[in-house]
Amino acid sequence: MLCVIQHAVAAKLSRINWICSQAVCERMAQIKVEIIGRNAYWSNAIFVEWEYQFPERKLVRQTERYYWIEAEWLNDLQRVAQQCFGRALRAPDDPGRRQLFRRIFPREST
Numbered sequence: 001m002l003c004v005i006q007h008a009v010a011a012k013l014s015r016i017n018w019i020c021s022q023a024v025c026e027r028m029a030q031i032k033v034e035i036i037g038r039n040a041y042w043s044n045a046i047f048v049e050w051e052y053q054f055p056e057r058k059l060v061r062q063t064e065r066y067y068w069i070e071a072e073w074l075n076d077l078q079r080v081a082q083q084c085f086g087r088a089l090r091a092p093d094d095p096g097r098r099q100l101f102r103r104i105f106p107r108e109s110t
Helices: 002-027 040-053 071-083 096-104
Strands: 030-036 066-070 087-090
Touching: 030 040, 030 071, 040 071, 066 071, 071 087
Parallel strands: none
Antiparallel strands: 030 066, 030 087
């Protein structure tokens, strides 16, 4: 009987550890974002302000507009981008559709 109880407790603990480790992985998951500034000056301002407000959080550049960030930073990055007249969008896994729409409907510069 004691062996059955020990086995049940071990199974519960392993399930709890699995749930906790999965939650940590989800929090630490990286996502790709697209950072769009009004122009070159304001695009640079987004990065300067980000580094000032969050010096410990580093954006990992993938291409000119796309960056890898921790998923939990997205709201902060969107707020900083908005303060600098820009946007931070979660980038699509396949950017082809977004690029197609940009060619069809070019954005007017302001």
